[in-house]
Amino acid sequence: MPKKQGKQPRAPAAKAGAAQTSMEPSAGPEGAAAVSPEERLRMVAEAAYFRAERRGFATGGEVDDWIQAETEIDRLTASGGSRSKHSLRHM
Numbered sequence: 691m692p693k694k695q696g697k698q699p700r701a702p703a704a705k706a707g708a709a710q711t712s713m714e715p716s717a718g719p720e721g722a723a724a725v726s727p728e729e730r731l732r733m734v735a736e737a738a739y740f741r742a743e744r745r746g747f748a749t750g751g752e753v754d755d756w757i758q759a760e761t762e763i764d765r766l767t768a769s770g771g772s773r774s775k776h777s778l779r780h781m
Contacts, residue, residue: 725767733763 725733737759738752745751 730763730767733767734759737763 734756738755741755741759742752745755
């Protein structure tokens with residue numbers, strides 16, 4: 691007896707407004723990768739940490755480390771460039 695052709699099970703559709711779970715950044719209008727505010731904050735914090743590490747964690751330079759890290763990360767994300775996690779140590 692031939693098998694009946696039924697509906698194939700479908701994967702659940704993504705809900706409207708659901709968070710993106712892909713590891714790939716979303717592309718913006720110009721095709722450049724968009725960075726979420728949370729990801730930007732993580733990148734800035736990591737870059738500032740490595741700057742402080744290079745200074746030997748001496749007190750008094752934390753704000754400058756943060757501002758320089760923000761500038762560098764914003765420049766990199768605006769240009770579509772990226773650096774590996776390890777190359778942030780050399781900022």
